[in-house]
Amino acid sequence: MHAIELDPLRLLVGDRLRQSQSCHETDLVIANVPVHNLTNLLGAHLPQGYHQRVARLPEPxxxxxxxxxxxxxxxxxxxxxxxxxxxxxxxxxxxxxxxxxxxxxxxxxxxxxxxxxxxxxxxxxxxxxxxxxxxxxxxxxxxxxxxxxxxxxxxxxxxxxxxxxxxxxxxxxxARHRGYVGGLGMRIADFGPFAFSSRTPLGRVFLVGDNIHPGEGTAGVSYGAQTLVRQICQQFG
Ligand SMILES: Cc1cc2nc3c(=O)[nH]c(=O)nc-3n(C[C@H](O)[C@H](O)[C@H](O)COP(=O)(O)OP(=O)(O)OC[C@H]3O[C@@H](n4cnc5c(N)ncnc54)[C@H](O)[C@@H]3O)c2cc1C
Structure with a gap:
């Protein structure tokens, strides 16, 4: 995924292997990337506060x-x-x-x-x-x-x-930014209720993976994804 244009929600998808790009219109986007990749992908579409929050994180x-x-x-x-x-x-x-x-x-x-x-x-x-x-x-x-x-x-x-x-x-x-693995780390300041949420400031763009609650590991990312599915079902039916 290389870029997202909002309104309408339009995805410009890049295929690194084939060096090609294609454009898709969609209702929702679920980004399975670290928050550092999300801010790079969305740039000015995300509020400055979200960028600052990511920039303030201790380096994973x-x-x-x-x-x-x-x-x-x-x-x-x-x-x-x-x-x-x-x-x-x-x-x-x-x-x-x-x-x-x-x-x-x-x-x-x-x-x-x-x-x-x-x-x-x-x-x-x-x-x-x-x-x-x-x-x-x-x-x-x-x-x-x-x-x-x-x-x-x-x-x-x-x-x-x-x-x-x-x-x-x-x-x-x-393609993970700087090769970060293992999520954002377990600190009180960014775990549990203070963790990054699957919801982003953009109503129809969501996040899954080891950067959202509860964090890294196959079990952790599966639990996070299951929570997101419930949220989407509740919100969009
Ligand atoms: C060495 C090591 C050992 C581990 N051992 C264990 C273990 O024993 N048990 C355990 O539970 N967990 C383990 N983990 C952790 C586990 O692998 C991760 O927590 C989990 O894979 C994270 O899942 P994810 O979906 O967030 O990210 P990923 O698994 O990294 O998936 C994200 C995917 O998105 C793709 N992607 C990224 N950017 C883009 C882009 N711009 N366009 C298109 N695609 C993109 C990536 O290529 C990747 O395939 C280990 C991790 C490492 C590094």
């Missing part, structure tokens, strides 16, 4: 994710499907969230496994010109592997393939 986080294909003997016997490793490198307060494929679940050939590890990271350094992006990515990759080596046998004999994703990757492939 991004994620660094490492994807490994390994020989199964790199993992302990009966390794659980999900693990969390608390930061082993001092007071950084970071955790690695790890998902491991299970033998026979179709995600890896027999005798092999996939290992996906993610951590939250501030988005800003990944977009700053005075930070060497390639070097930062290398540091994060090395640190994550070093952290996991305490639990898994990760060396040349077991590591078959490795890729990593940074906030820049998420920005490029999901």
């Amino acid at each position: 986080t991004g994620a660094f994710v490492i994807y490994l294909a390994v020989r199964r003997h790199a993992l302990p016997d009966q390794a659980p499907p999900h693990m969390q490793i608390l930061d082993a490198f001092g007071a950084l307060g970071r955790s690695l969230f790890i998902s491991l494929s299970q033998e026979g679940d179709g995600r890896a050939p027999a005798g092999c496994a996939t290992l996906t590890a993610s951590e939250f990271t501030p988005a800003a350094p990944w977009f700053t010109s005075d930070v060497d992006y390639v070097d930062l990515k290398r540091q994060f990759t090395q640190r994550a592997i070093a952290q996991m080596q305490n639990y898994f046998l990760l060396d040349e004999s077991t590591l078959l393939h490795q890729e990593s994703a940074t906030p820049r990757t998420f920005a490029r492939f999901t």
Whole structure:
């Protein structure tokens, strides 16, 4: 979605893959984007107060994710499907969230496994010109592997393939502004009754996704969407 003209509600839809645009008239728009994307999309159609509210938000986080294909003997016997490793490198307060494929679940050939590890990271350094992006990515990759080596046998004999994703990757492939993931964060100032609502100042434009109450996660965004469906049914019948 590239632009919305209001009155009548007209959507100019851009297809990035085909590099084409088409125009649709509609009764309602439900935008499944972060609030930062919504303000970019709607520009001056949204009141200045809404823009200011978004601009005042503490910067949401991004994620660094490492994807490994390994020989199964790199993992302990009966390794659980999900693990969390608390930061082993001092007071950084970071955790690695790890998902491991299970033998026979179709995600890896027999005798092999996939290992996906993610951590939250501030988005800003990944977009700053005075930070060497390639070097930062290398540091994060090395640190994550070093952290996991305490639990898994990760060396040349077991590591078959490795890729990593940074906030820049998420920005490029999901179009989320600055690759923010994980919603807006859980702070009293912007949670519950103070959270962004599915209603926007524009009566026929609504918002869903991890930026509205109750926030991130598959369950959270599904609950938010269900609430919006009820609102729309009540309001428009
Ligand atoms: C590494 C990682 C691990 C996670 N693990 C879990 C987990 O284990 N359990 C869990 O419950 N949650 C997890 N989450 C969180 C969960 O993925 C998100 O909360 C959820 O996907 C958010 O849904 P959404 O609909 O708000 O946004 P998205 O899933 O990002 O969907 C928005 C969609 O809109 C598209 N889009 C954006 N802008 C435009 C545009 N201008 N035009 C067209 N399309 C556009 C995007 O491409 C995207 O497909 C994880 C997130 C990350 C990053």
